[in-house]
Amino acid sequence: xxxxxxxxxxxxxxxxxxxxxxxxRRELLALPCVGGCAALSPTPQSDAFERAAPSALPExxxxxxxxxxxxxxxxxxxxxxxxxxxxxGWANVTPESLxxxxxxxxxxxxxxxxxxxxxxxxxxVPVVLPGELAGVCAEIADGRxxxxxxxxxLAIAPRWHYAVAVGYDRTARQIVLRSGTTRREVMPFxxxxxxWARGAHWAVAAMRPGAWPLTAREADAVDAAVGFERTVASPxxxxxxxxxxxxxxxxxxxxxxxxxxxxxxxxxxxxxxQSFERAxxxxxxxxxxxxxxxxxxxxxxxxxxxxxxxxxxxxxxxAEPAWREAAQRMVEQTAPR
Numbered sequence: 001x002x003x004x005x006x007x008x009x010x011x012x013x014x015x016x017x018x019x020x021x022x023x024x025r026r027e028l029l030a031l032p033c034v035g036g037c038a039a040l041s042p043t044p045q046s047d048a049f050e051r052a053a054p055s056a057l058p059e060x061x062x063x064x065x066x067x068x069x070x071x072x073x074x075x076x077x078x079x080x081x082x083x084x085x086x087x088x089g090w091a092n093v094t095p096e097s098l099x100x101x102x103x104x105x106x107x108x109x110x111x112x113x114x115x116x117x118x119x120x121x122x123x124x125v126p127v128v129l130p131g132e133l134a135g136v137c138a139e140i141a142d143g144r145x146x147x148x149x150x151x152x153x154l155a156i157a158p159r160w161h162y163a164v165a166v167g168y169d170r171t172a173r174q175i176v177l178r179s180g181t182t183r184r185e186v187m188p189f190x191x192x193x194x195x196w197a198r199g200a201h202w203a204v205a206a207m208r209p210g211a212w213p214l215t216a217r218e219a220d221a222v223d224a225a226v227g228f229e230r231t232v233a234s235p236x237x238x239x240x241x242x243x244x245x246x247x248x249x250x251x252x253x254x255x256x257x258x259x260x261x262x263x264x265x266x267x268x269x270x271x272x273x274q275s276f277e278r279a280x281x282x283x284x285x286x287x288x289x290x291x292x293x294x295x296x297x298x299x300x301x302x303x304x305x306x307x308x309x310x311x312x313x314x315x316x317x318x319a320e321p322a323w324r325e326a327a328q329r330m331v332e333q334t335a336p337r
Contacts, residue, residue, distance in 0.1 A: 045133040046189040061141040062167030068183040080162035120231040124206040131201025135215035151198030210244040235265035286315040286323035
């Protein structure tokens with residue numbers, strides 16, 4: 001059986017309203033009994049959100065201008081991804097073009113990793129969010145639709161499904177989705193939380209390079225930036241992503257190294273030195289010292305390059321063995337002739 005957090009399957013010929021009714025019945029009938037009583041699975045996020053929602057969050061919000069692409073059988077992933085990308089300004093994207101990239105016939109669905117990769121190829125920076133209901137609503141209130149992964153079936157009979165969260169109403173305790181063949185699927189917070197929890201609370205925002213979601217965590221932003229760096233050829237766009245990441249999380253080591261690498265890719269060695277030196281001095285990183293040595297060597301700063309190479313080797317031998325060989329080569333390259 002496929003892992004719930006990695007793949008979805010959507011059955012053909014069943015509408016989402018019908019599925020909602022089916023889910024409600026199954027939750028009542030199929031969940032384990034405790035003390036002889038059937039019980040719904042807990043909804044801690046919905047309960048906490050209703051008790052103490054962030055004071056700055058509007059009572060309701062809905063992104064009515066978000067487009068809608070009706071899902072064809074098994075293609076909810078491409079349809080959901082096209083929805084957020086077109087809304088974000090990538091007007092040439094279509095569910096059909098994305099299906100060629102993400103749909104796996106053997107799986108009858110799309111893996112999350114393929115969804116992220118397709119977003120990057122389109123030019124977006126997909127960011128995985130913390131998976132909190134309050135955060136989903138905060139992003140919507142900030143004008144940002146999110147792709148979410150749900151299991152509309154049961155743990156023993158999963159029915160994986162991608163939808164797009166576009167609205168919420170705190171008073172009515174409802175979330176609004178672009179989902180399947182329904183443009184405006186209204187779902188109670190509690191039902192959404194149960195189906196979303198079965199998908200490991202997976203939620204993704206598709207961002208323009210240089211922008212970050214309100215609720216993004218530092219580690220997830222770094223993952224997004226590194227994934228974008230590996231996919232996108234333009235050094236200028238890569239630099240833009242790392243520059244913006246450092247504005248929000250100053251002195252982040254991967255961001256500093258990524259920023260330096262983007263600058264080095266355009267032979268801007270002076271600014272590359274600034275990035276690598278900052279990373280090396282703040283973090284004593286073998287990778288940063290190694291790259292600093294290379295950048296200084298390119299600038300003709302031979303003595304400074306040799307010292308950086310020596311520091312890289314010392315650090316690699318002490319704590320970062322994966323860099324030992326590269327650091328040793330750099331020491332040899334910068335040695336006096």
